[in-house]
Amino acid sequence: MANEGAGGQPVYILREGSTQSKGRDAQQFNIMAAVAVAEAVKSTLGPKGMDKMLVDPTGNVTVTNDGATILREVQIDHPAAQMIVEVARAQDDEVGDGTTTAVVLAGELLRKASDLMDRQIHPTVIATGYRMAADKAKELLQTIAVPVEKTDRELLEKIAFTAMTGKGAEAEGAMLSKLAVDAVLAVEDAGKVDTDNVKVEKMVGPGAMASQLIKGIALGKTRVVENMPKAVSKAKILLLNASMEIKKTQVDASIKIKSPQQMKTFLEQEEAMLLKNVEAISKSGANVLFCQKGMDDLVASHLGKKGIFAIKSVSESDMKKLSRATGARIVTKIEEIDPKDLGYAGIVEERKVSGDESLTFVEECKNPKAVTLFVRAGTATVMDELERALHDAIRVVSVVVEDGKVVPAGGAPEIELSLRLKQYASTIGGREQLAIESFANAMEIIPRTLAENAGLDPIDMLVSLRSKHEAKNGKNFGLNVYEGKPIDMLAAGIIEPLRVKTQAVGSAAEAAVMILRIDDVIASGGPSEQTISEAKQQAKRQLAAGRMGGGMPPGMGGFM
Ligand code: ADP
Ligand code: MG
Numbered sequence: 408m409a410n411e412g413a414g415g416q417p418v419y420i421l422r423e424g425s426t427q428s429k430g431r432d433a434q435q436f437n438i439m440a441a442v443a444v445a446e447a448v449k450s451t452l453g454p455k456g457m458d459k460m461l462v463d464p465t466g467n468v469t470v471t472n473d474g475a476t477i478l479r480e481v482q483i484d485h486p487a488a489q490m491i492v493e494v495a496r497a498q499d500d501e502v503g504d505g506t507t508t509a510v511v512l513a514g515e516l517l518r519k520a521s522d523l524m525d526r527q528i529h530p531t532v533i534a535t536g537y538r539m540a541a542d543k544a545k546e547l548l549q550t551i552a553v554p555v556e557k558t559d560r561e562l563l564e565k566i567a568f569t570a571m572t573g574k575g576a577e578a579e580g581a582m583l584s585k586l587a588v589d590a591v592l593a594v595e596d597a598g599k600v601d602t603d604n605v606k607v608e609k610m611v612g613p614g615a616m617a618s619q620l621i622k623g624i625a626l627g628k629t630r631v632v633e634n635m636p637k638a639v640s641k642a643k644i645l646l647l648n649a650s651m652e653i654k655k656t657q658v659d660a661s662i663k664i665k666s667p668q669q670m671k672t673f674l675e676q677e678e679a680m681l682l683k684n685v686e687a688i689s690k691s692g693a694n695v696l697f698c699q700k701g702m703d704d705l706v707a708s709h710l711g712k713k714g715i716f717a718i719k720s721v722s723e724s725d726m727k728k729l730s731r732a733t734g735a736r737i738v739t740k741i742e743e744i745d746p747k748d749l750g751y752a753g754i755v756e757e758r759k760v761s762g763d764e765s766l767t768f769v770e771e772c773k774n775p776k777a778v779t780l781f782v783r784a785g786t787a788t789v790m791d792e793l794e795r796a797l798h799d800a801i802r803v804v805s806v807v808v809e810d811g812k813v814v815p816a817g818g819a820p821e822i823e824l825s826l827r828l829k830q831y832a833s834t835i836g837g838r839e840q841l842a843i844e845s846f847a848n849a850m851e852i853i854p855r856t857l858a859e860n861a862g863l864d865p866i867d868m869l870v871s872l873r874s875k876h877e878a879k880n881g882k883n884f885g886l887n888v889y890e891g892k893p894i895d896m897l898a899a900g901i902i903e904p905l906r907v908k909t910q911a912v913g914s915a916a917e918a919a920v921m922i923l924r925i926d927d928v929i930a931s932g933g934p935s936e937q938t939i940s941e942a943k944q945q946a947k948r949q950l951a952a953g954r955m956g957g958g959m960p961p962g963m964g965g966f967m
Contacts, residue, residue, distance in 0.1 A: 408946045426930045433928045434530065436518045437487035441922055443786040444483065444491040445514020448474045452507045452853075453862075454863035455888050456571040456796050458883040472574050473795045474507030475499040487922050494918045498910055503569050503602075504801025505907035508853060513913035515852035520923055528838055534920045536842020541916035543831050543908050544824050545565075551820050551882060552750040552812040552905040553897065557595075563588045566807050567800035569816050574796035575789060579615040583793070586620045586780060587800035591808060592620065593778045594731075600805035604777040606728050607797065609790050612783035618793075621779040623732045623772040626725060628718050629757050629765050631702055633712035638756035642716075643749045644691035644769070646726055646737045651702040651719070653677050653683065683704050684741045689713045691744045695723045695755045695769075697729055716755055718767060731777035734767060802906050812905035815896030817885025818854025822872045846916075856887050861888035863901050868893075 421427065428436060450457045451472045461469040461480045469480060469867045478492045489511055498509040520533050534912070555562050567584035578581055594604040608625040653674075664670050683705060686694060695716045702719035710717050730737055735750025753771020760766055782796060784790035806812060813819045828847035832840045851869060858868040868886055875884040885896040896902065915955070 410607045411599050421929065422679045422931060423884065428928050430926055431524070433926055434524065434923070435521070436928070437922050437925055438521045440488040441491045441517050441918075442514045444488045447826075448477055448507050448854055449511050449514075450860060451477070452511060453857040453860050455857075455890060456507075456573050456730075458575075458861070461955075464860065468788065469791065469797060473792075473799070474510055476795060478506075478510070486928070487925075490922060494914045497914050501910045502806055502904065502906050504799045504903070505911045508907070509911035509915050511852055511856060512849065512911055512957075513918045515849040516846065516915060516919035517922060519849045520842075520919065523841060523845055526841075528841060530923045530926070532838045533842045533845075534923050536839035537846055537916050537920050539835070539839060540828055540846035541912060542832075542845045543828060544841075544850075544912045544916075545744050547824055548814065548829050548905060548912070549812075551823055552814050552884050554811055555807060555813050557592075557808045558597075558809065560588060560592075562813075562900070562902070563591075563750055563804050566902055566904065567804050568901055569895040569901055570803040571796040575792045576796045577617065579618070582616065583618065583797060584800060586618060587797055588804055589620050589785060590778050590780055591801055593620075594776055595777065595805075595808055598809060602801055602805050602875070603724075603803055604728065604778065606725070606779040607794055608766065609780050609781060609782040609784075609794055610760055610764060610766070611785070611787055611790060613785075613864050615782075615784050615789070615793055618781040619781050619783075621768060621773050621781055623752055623769040623779065624725065624729050624777065625727055625779040625781050626718065626719065626721065626767045628767055630640050630767070631707035631717050631719050632704055634708055634717050636711075636714055637716075638754060639694050639714075640754045642752045642755040642769070643693050644693045644695045644729070644735045644752060645688060645691060645732050645744065645749055645756070646697050646699075646729055646733075646735045647688075647741070647744075648699040648726065648734070648737050648739045650700040651681065651698055651706045652700070653703055654683065670737055678705070682709060684888040685709045685713065687741055687744060687901070689715065691749065692746050693749055695752075697726065698724060699726050704848055708887055716757075725770060728777040728779075729769065732772045732775040734773070792838055803907065806904040806906045810904060810906055813902045814905050814908055815883040815903045816903050817887065817894075817896050818857050818872065819883055819885035819896050821850040821853040821875075822869075822884075823882050824912075826873065826876055857886050857888055858891075861886075861891070863888070863891045 410680050416453040421687060429786045439912060451474060456472055458470050458472045459477050461477065463480065469476065469478060469811070474957040483489055483492055492509055494513050495506040496510050516537065524530060564584040565695060567587040568580050571580050577948065579840045590605045591600055594600060606624060608627060654784050664673065681703070688710070696710065698717060698719045699721050704718065707717060726737055729735065733750025733752050738744050738748050751773060752769045755767065755769050757765050757767050780793050782790060783795065784793050825847045828850070829844060832843035832847060835843060854872055855865045855869060858865040872884060872893050874888060875881040883895050883897040884893040885901070
């Protein structure tokens, strides 16, 4: 950065190696980068969207249609591009679906903004117009939305199905939709759904049709030792967060051992202690033990002798889910075990599911508030994509159970927004009007892309969609990508949560505005090679002089 200083000498205020781009240049670069991100995921949008094959540096392959996953897996460096990736992340966090939509919208808003700038409209004016348009769009979406009852199972299944469309689950879509709805309704609690209570366990197996919902928990672990029972019915379950191991540290801590005999006595005492613990557990009436900490085989075999089924080193998150599924309270001190803390399951069983691999199933829980979706598929790649599809489905169903509002799919709300925002723009006037009109036109990118990805003529499709929406009772018409014509999406039961759209429009506009307002990009250069080698030399000298201590920064030693 150089400015004219006194006497015409340039004044440098940035460190050597820094780069700067300003004004229209900076904006142009940022917009190009953001648009590039949108372009990268655009072809995956909609039921006919294509998949991407991602290969990470270690050679792992992911085949996916999921925008959030693609943007997470590829390494994106450009700061403006990262802001678009952020849009996808926010969308994924808030709704779990609509990530591609949000990113494609953001890209189109910026492309249209760039056109406006070419027409000498100031970015600040565009930003203001976009903000007004986004606020209006959210308001309009409320009037486009239709209410649903959370008891309307059939409708909830349709929402799940729409979210999974195009994600490689076509054949099994109906069955998986049902599983997703069952899972959400099982964990729903006073109108709120915490999807963390739906555990997803997966294993390659016969095929997706073998996937099932377990009214309880499936754990990818097996019992500690063979002499434990393989199955316990009418299980009384103890959840213990305490170690069942001999604490080795005690030996080298404070006890002085003078003879081998003394050592033996000491170990015997330890063992007696552990056996006392086994006794306490057995006395509580528990016949199943899930232990968050470790467990010695000796202890395990004693538990086995008492007919107790036990699993060790259970993760904290699984412990919580087990607690919600079985009603057990997690106990932290063995001395404090109370029979009231025990949970219940109709059966706890270790079962072979494929080849040599076994899982432990905790099933037939009474009113479980945590459940497991056990996903099966022929291959690992398919299974992973199914899991992502189910994740989207579970999230959208939860969102609808919470909000009770849906919109038609297939670009219907976008076309409607586009038309109504243009009407709104005409009431505003001034230069902002142009920005609002651009915002309105940008909305059409969604139906346009759905058409393109289905190999349809986008212009024809947009024209017929617009004319449907301009006619009476046409606001629910979206693009039937299979037949290439507009249909009433609501009547056809192809619907999405309202929140998918409000969030997508909101966060796309926010990111676009943020990027537009940047007119100066300064990237600091790292320290130069010379500085680094000088610092190293200095550190070496100081080390040699024995002056580096107490975490002093290099170069300070001389002052002490
Ligand atoms: P996103 O990551 O945005 O959810 P998707 O690839 O899931 O991307 O595509 C979502 C888009 O596909 C939405 O606009 C949705 O309305 C549309 N869509 C979903 N199912 C259908 C369908 N059966 N017919 C037409 N459009 C559909
Ligand atoms: Mg989707």
